[in-house]
Structures are given as C-alpha cells and as structure tokens.
Amino acid sequence: MRYSALSVLKQALTGHKGWQPAWRDAVPAPHYDVVIIGGGGHGLATAFYLARDYDVGRIAVVERSWLGNGSIGRNTTIIRSNYLLPGNLPFYELSLKLWEGLERDINYNAMVSQRGVYNLFHSDMQRDAYARRGNAMRLHGIDAVLLDRAALRKTIPYLDYENARFPIQGALLQARGGTVRHDAVAWGYARAAAKLGVDIIQNCEVTGIRQMGGVAVGVETSRGYIGAGKIGMAVAGATSQVAAMAGLRLPIESHALQAFVSEAVKPLVDHVITFGAGHFYISQSDKGGLVFGGDIDGYNSYAARGNLPTIEDVCEGGMAMMPMLGRARLVRHWGGVMDMSMDGSPIIDKTPVTNLYLNAGWCYGGFKATPASGVCFAHLIAREAPHEVAVGYRLDRFAEGWVIDEKGSGAQPNLH
Numbered sequence: 001m002r003y004s005a006l007s008v009l010k011q012a013l014t015g016h017k018g019w020q021p022a023w024r025d026a027v028p029a030p031h032y033d034v035v036i037i038g039g040g041g042h043g044l045a046t047a048f049y050l051a052r053d054y055d056v057g058r059i060a061v062v063e064r065s066w067l068g069n070g071s072i073g074r075n076t077t078i079i080r081s082n083y084l085l086p087g088n089l090p091f092y093e094l095s096l097k098l099w100e101g102l103e104r105d106i107n108y109n110a111m112v113s114q115r116g117v118y119n120l121f122h123s124d125m126q127r128d129a130y131a132r133r134g135n136a137m138r139l140h141g142i143d144a145v146l147l148d149r150a151a152l153r154k155t156i157p158y159l160d161y162e163n164a165r166f167p168i169q170g171a172l173l174q175a176r177g178g179t180v181r182h183d184a185v186a187w188g189y190a191r192a193a194a195k196l197g198v199d200i201i202q203n204c205e206v207t208g209i210r211q212m213g214g215v216a217v218g219v220e221t222s223r224g225y226i227g228a229g230k231i232g233m234a235v236a237g238a239t240s241q242v243a244a245m246a247g248l249r250l251p252i253e254s255h256a257l258q259a260f261v262s263e264a265v266k267p268l269v270d271h272v273i274t275f276g277a278g279h280f281y282i283s284q285s286d287k288g289g290l291v292f293g294g295d296i297d298g299y300n301s302y303a304a305r306g307n308l309p310t311i312e313d314v315c316e317g318g319m320a321m322m323p324m325l326g327r328a329r330l331v332r333h334w335g336g337v338m339d340m341s342m343d344g345s346p347i348i349d350k351t352p353v354t355n356l357y358l359n360a361g362w363c364y365g366g367f368k369a370t371p372a373s374g375v376c377f378a379h380l381i382a383r384e385a386p387h388e389v390a391v392g393y394r395l396d397r398f399a400e401g402w403v404i405d406e407k408g409s410g411a412q413p414n415l416h
C-alpha cells in the first residue's frame, strides 16, 4: 500500500478501516541467500538497499525481539555530518544526503527535520579546534559556519553566556544537521524492504552460527536452523556476543548510554545544541518534551538501563549551559547498549570466517549513520568489496595501526 496525501484523505473519509499492516511478519524459510542478523536500523537499511540495488536472491532479517526495541528506538535522534577526519567525512555526508531523500526513497514520513546542529565552544583552544573541523568539512563540500558569541546569541538567546566557569564564546553550526523520528526509521525501512520481498522475522534469536570448514553456512535460532549463503551481523550492542558464536573476539566493548525527556513545554529549543565543556546535548521533540543526553555510564554492560550518577552528571551539564532547565520536570529516561569501538569509528568489513560480514562499532553515533551504513554494508555483501566511502572501516586497522580516531583520545570508549 502506497502512502500519499490522497490515501490519508481516503482513509479519513472511510473511518481508517483500510490501513494494512506495514510489513509482513514472516515465518522463517529453511534457506536464504542472505541472512541479516539484527532488525535495528542498520540491519533493516542493509536489507532494503540489498533488495533494491542488487540481485542477491532471497533475503531475511532475523530479529530476536520486536523491531525498534534496540538502540534504533532508544536514541536521541540527532543526524549530522560534522566530522573531522577524511576516513569519516565522506561516509557521514553520504548518510546526511541519504536522509535528505529518505522519505521519498522509502515512502514513509520519518519526520526528517534539518533544524541545525550547534556545537558550543568555551575557550580559544576549543574555537580553534572547531574552526579546523569546520574547514575540513568545507574542504569536503559540507556546510559549516563558525559563529561568534554575538551571532550565536541572536539565534539562541536563552543560554548562560556569562557562566563563570564555562562562558560561551560561540559555536560551530551545521545547518543541514537536525533530527529524525527514530522508530519511524525502523518501521519505514522494514516496510520498504518487505515490499521488495525481504522476510522480516521478529522474535527469532540467533543462538549460533554454523560453519563448515571455515565457511558460515547458516544460523541456529530460537525458531530452528536457517541456512544462508551469506550472513551479515548488524547487532550493534550485542556484537561481541554474536561474534563469539563464530569464534571471533572483536575490539568492541558494550556500554550503557542513557536518554532523557522532560515534561512538554512550549516551543523553545528549535535546534540541536551541544555543550562544549561537558557531555550534554539537547533538542525538543514535536510533542514539546526536551530530549537530552550525555555520557555513557562508564562501565561495560549489556543492560539497556542506566544509573543515577550519570543522570546527575548529565543534568549538571544541562544546568551549566541552560539554567532554566532546572525548572522542568524529568518524565522519562531509558538506556541503550552501545557497541563502542576502540577508535570511536565503525567497522564494515568481512570477517576471517568466509561469508560472514560485520557491521559494528557505532558508538554514540550510529543513528545518523543508518542510511549510509545500509548502503555500504549491502555493497560489501553483494560485491565482496568495500564501498568507496567505507574503505577505512576495516577490521584489521586496529592490528595494523590505521585507526580513525576522531578525537585523538585512544582506546578509551568513554572519551569518544
């Protein structure tokens, strides 16, 4: 069923009785040409681009839970391509360009809102670092503007510019950055992939990866064995666990990251703002809630929930940037599991096991990467070669020393 203004009107006039399920809830077949493990944003996007752009035969996405239960439905919805390093810039810019056309590509309203991302700076040194990052972006044809305090104050007057410890000097602005409704991305890709014949199999946990002579041939699941020509792992926070099923030990740690939503207030924060003196960022949802977050909880965990000290830390950052925040009541918070790589950049590569492919290491930033990750992982699986914007995302870079360390902070997940 195609969505359009006309279909909405028709349903409105007929009591909304004719809407069909967005995707088929498939039963596992004995064999597929490609099985993608993980029905999060990356797995679903990969299946969609594989089905749309390549002739690879039958495709299934196998999800242990329901679509949207993972980090795709738990993130704070920010998209941007304001990176510094050549290994990252073209990839994230491809992603932003794909976001710009996504709703047409998948015929789904994902509420893509390019409201602008402002990264605040608080010292001369930080300004220089942001100037460098902005210049790198512009050299790659990506929009970036460095704003001084007066220009920033005109657009965002309510910040604490005179804060004694962290006075705000200005911001790096990427006007094309913004937010997208996160769970709509999962539903939209699932619907579009299913329309192209992909089997979306929910409540089907992969419990083992069967190999014959170093070649992956299928997955053991809670709903029986499924044979596969090729297997793509896109399980984000569960990467180490699923990789271990194939005997792989990866340079990835799983950590909890929390998100917070306040009671609904009148429209106030019409951009995305990040605090430069601590880990805090904020935007406002269309329903009025202030949506914000900060650092990972700081210890390894597979629990999709967080702890009180991080809540305190995040709220302190928010109060330093925007003291009025203290008047708002916090109504919801939750956690998700992040697959933190040791240089802060992702991995899209083959594994030492033939026909087993890896998509992981998304750290805090995998939501914005969803479309490009799908395009690049589909390319890798179908063509057996990396996509041109993902050549640096090799698994062996950690052994060889070709890390893509945006922040220059080394193998410390909490600093990426």
Ligand SMILES: Cc1cc2nc3c(=O)[nH]c(=O)nc-3n(C[C@H](O)[C@H](O)[C@H](O)COP(=O)(O)OP(=O)(O)OC[C@H]3O[C@@H](n4cnc5c(N)ncnc54)[C@H](O)[C@@H]3O)c2cc1C
Residues within 6 Å of the ligand: 037, 038, 039, 040, 041, 042, 043, 062, 063, 064, 065, 066, 068, 069, 070, 071, 072, 073, 074, 075, 076, 077, 078, 079, 204, 205, 206, 207, 234, 235, 236, 237, 238, 242, 257, 258, 259, 293, 334, 335, 336, 337, 338, 362, 363, 364, 365, 366, 367, 368, 369
């Ligand atoms: C609080 C929070 C805020 C964030 N904010 C942002 C942000 O603003 N911007 C941004 O770019 N990124 C953000 N992120 C990061 C982003 O959400 C993730 O990097 C991204 O969603 C991970 O990719 P995914 O969508 O494929 O993951 P998921 O949705 O987690 O998908 C992985 C799927 O694999 C499934 N799975 C796991 N094990 C198995 C198994 N054995 N068998 C079958 N299925 C399995 C899981 O159930 C899950 O559905 C945030 C994350 C969190 C938690």
